[in-house]
Amino acid sequence: MTPLDRLIAEQDIARLITQFGLLNDAGDWAGVAAMFTEDARFIRPAGGDPVIGRDTIRTSFESRPPRKSCHLITNIVVDVRAADEAxxxxTLVLYAAPAGASEANSPALIGGFRDRLVRTSDGWKFAERAGFLDLKVSFA
Structure with a gap:
């Protein structure tokens, strides 16, 4: 893998990670699910059992109560391990409120994701996306 190939892969993956937050905030569950491999594993930052499989991941997002959210995803560090593996x-900061609300009524959540990615014929996809929480920041 050339240095240029590595930079392109890093940029493509960083874009995928950022796009995850944007699609999530837009409620585009088909778009979110399409970011995962067919047999992917997803663990929400709030924890719980892993959700396995692209269709099950989509269903898990669709089954949540509607909400208004803002995912701020930053401090993205990508390690390309091979041409098709990374x-x-x-880091994640999440603000959320019930759908239609004009104010968030819960604390901001700070955590992040650890990802395993593979390059497919459709581009980079999440093979595993494991979220975690570090802090809840209460409103004063």
């Missing part, structure tokens, strides 16, 4: 980690 890992990444990123």
């Amino acid at each position: 890992s990444a980690r990123s």
Whole structure:
């Protein structure tokens, strides 16, 4: 893998990670699910059992109560391990409120994701996306 190939892969993966937050905030569950491999594993930052499989991941997002959210994803570090394999980690700040609300009524959540990614014929996809929480920041 050339240095240019590595940079392109890093940029493509960083874009995928950022796009995950944007699609999530837009409620585009088909778009979110399409970011995962067919047999992917997803662990929400709030924890719980892994959700396995692209269709099950989509269903898990669709089954949540509607909400208004803003995912701020930053500090993205990508490690390209091979032409078709990479890992990444990123920091997440999440603000959320019930759908139709004009104010968030819950604390901001700070955590992140640890990702395992593979390059497919459709581009980079999440093979595993494991979220975690570090802090809840209460409103004063």
